[in-house]
Amino acid sequence: MLMNKVALIGAGMTRFHHSLHKDKSSRELFVEAFLECLDSVDKSISHKDIDALFISATASEFFEHQSHIACLLSDWTGLNPIPATRIEAACASSSAALEIGVFAIASGMYDIVLVGGVEKMTTLEVDEMTYALMSGLDHPYECILGVSNPGLYAMMANAYFEKYDSSWEELTSISIKNHHNASMNPKAHFQSEIMDIAKKISQKKGLKFDNEMDFLKSPTNPYIAHPLRLFDCSPVSDGASAILLASSKKAKKFTDTPVYVTGLGHTSGTMSLHDRRDLTSIPASVEAGNRAYKMAKIESKDIDFAMVHDCFTPAEIIATEDLGFFPRGEGGKAAIEGRTRINGEKSINTDGGLKAKGHPIAATGTAMSYEVWKQLRGEADKRQVNNAEIGLIHNVGASGGTAIVQIFRR
């Protein structure tokens, strides 16, 4: 039980994009997210109010030959000499940073803490980038054999198809929905429906696609790792996100509509896929979900909307089952039936998800919280979930070595 309640009092993020931030380094990207975060606080807040920084940059060693980045960001944001620490848990890094920010405040040590993540990925070519991200897998047992992140999720997809007699077509419902949601999100990497992208490509190449499936099944959507095609994979994006946390006592000074952190679940799983009995579920996600529900004293049915970790389309289906939103084997069917659309039975990835919003690794976790912040304050514009009261984020490290679930309510 936490000794003190902790709230979000501000949130900011850059747009996620592959070329827009070409000339910006990760420090410049983070400053941009930080400034929006400061601006988002309802009442005036100053640098002096911020006590500490917990920040993620998952693979900045590879992307910018830069470690020790926390103190650098403390300096660039003008927050120096506050304590600044970098947090890493692969793709779940900045959710881990948020969790630690909560601990630091609940402990009584600090009143206001800045957390967030930044990743400048496009400094590397795709092959080098893929190899860099393979460092998040078990090096001697997976990475060294040439298996990459798409390969691992492809194995999960195949296991799922086999067990539940389903097929790749189910996956397309995820990418189509997430592109639709992202088309309404000004921060998203791709702000287009898949059909709009298909039309653009067909004009360029003199092709013709009658509908989305036509396009998704064509060689224009090539295989990355069978059965995953290009549009089953989240893109490579640059971006940053930032969240300001405060003790509930301090929060009232800065906003009349704080968003409270009510549930924290964080677990480690086996890193290698070969150590798991079943590939159709991520055990760490199930356990993290259970812990978060227990702490928040709610059940999965109480969740109004969720950002789940759809690094690859099968991951969203598995996540919605692992979190108890749908029975085993029915996550894909639920998506096809539109039950995961905004204001469907359970609104999933209202921001476009990793698939269409983008996935600058370390920025992803707190970008999920950013969307929860927007939704719970009724500021999500066309993406708004009606009567949003309880939101959840689910952030997975690599192929499930880490899973973090966090629950927020207004």
Next chain:
Amino acid sequence: MLMNKVALIGAGMTRFHHSLHKDKSSRELFVEAFLECLDSVDKSISHKDIDALFISATASEFFEHQSHIACLLSDWTGLNPIPATRIEAACASSSAALEIGVFAIASGMYDIVLVGGVEKMTTLEVDEMTYALMSGLDHPYECILGVSNPGLYAMMANAYFEKYDSSWEELTSISIKNHHNASMNPKAHFQSEIMDIAKKISQKKGLKFDNEMDFLKSPTNPYIAHPLRLFDCSPVSDGASAILLASSKKAKKFTDTPVYVTGLGHTSGTMSLHDRRDLTSIPASVEAGNRAYKMAKIESKDIDFAMVHDCFTPAEIIATEDLGFFPRGEGGKAAIEGRTRINGEKSINTDGGLKAKGHPIAATGTAMSYEVWKQLRGEADKRQVNNAEIGLIHNVGASGGTAIVQIFRR
């Protein structure tokens, strides 16, 4: 003010060494430290008692192409599925992990937390290793110009000599003392007095050195970055360290002699040296010390012994001044006069320091706490400080972008 008091209830570390651990990976090294840590707990403790893991491996991306190492270590220690998070702050990484472990317990979230660090450095050749560690500097402003860690500390040494009219001879008092202390430490990388090493080398090469200074001034002790010679630099070592933290309530269940964390100071400084007005002090250290003293409600004079960050010999002199142990410009003189020897006026680096105990980057912080644990429990054997009641650790990230000071008492 922390809501709960937190104590150390166990500590373990591998020997630090450059060749002894040749066939071990970082996961195997950490398991070794963890097992000693479990064994060190006075009363029986089981894996099930441990709630979370905060672990550092500063540059494992470069050394083993391995990030996301926290969940891997959770698995290899048998602690899976507990939450496992990696913490990074360059050379101060595992002290930052310990601090976060304290927050996590004081927050009420967990009762018992494992913290620690591991670094397997010897996978790289020296030139690659040097470049890897340069990632802890400001990449576009320092690293890219070819400046390395020894170079930065060499600049600090020169500034110090200039300002206080002192010279390289003062530095030798640090390496001589720390090698002496390490000669009594079974965990140290070098367990030899400098004169013993000199004799060994002279026999091999047919040389003759009449005393330590003779050797230290000879070409056998070559310049690394003027004025720093080889014996002014900490070595490249593999190693791991681990500390078990518990709430004061739980601590009593496992030991009658817990060691309490009473002061935490952690600050960020400018990363680049060119952003500092004066190179004869590390501002982040001064501020971290002040914060730790304030929290512990003591002054520098109350400290019985300290592990300070002597990655290079001038760093120890500057640290003893930054922490208020000696007036400005007198740290070197104090060392020459023997006032920093074990049971001198202020016992500094009783374990041999980074210089002679070794400096496997991420393992260093919690290895400092390991020595404090031994000292405060009266288990430091020949290195024992008489009536040791209050111990301090001072851990710097790279050239001072981060400084962490922690105070412990029995």
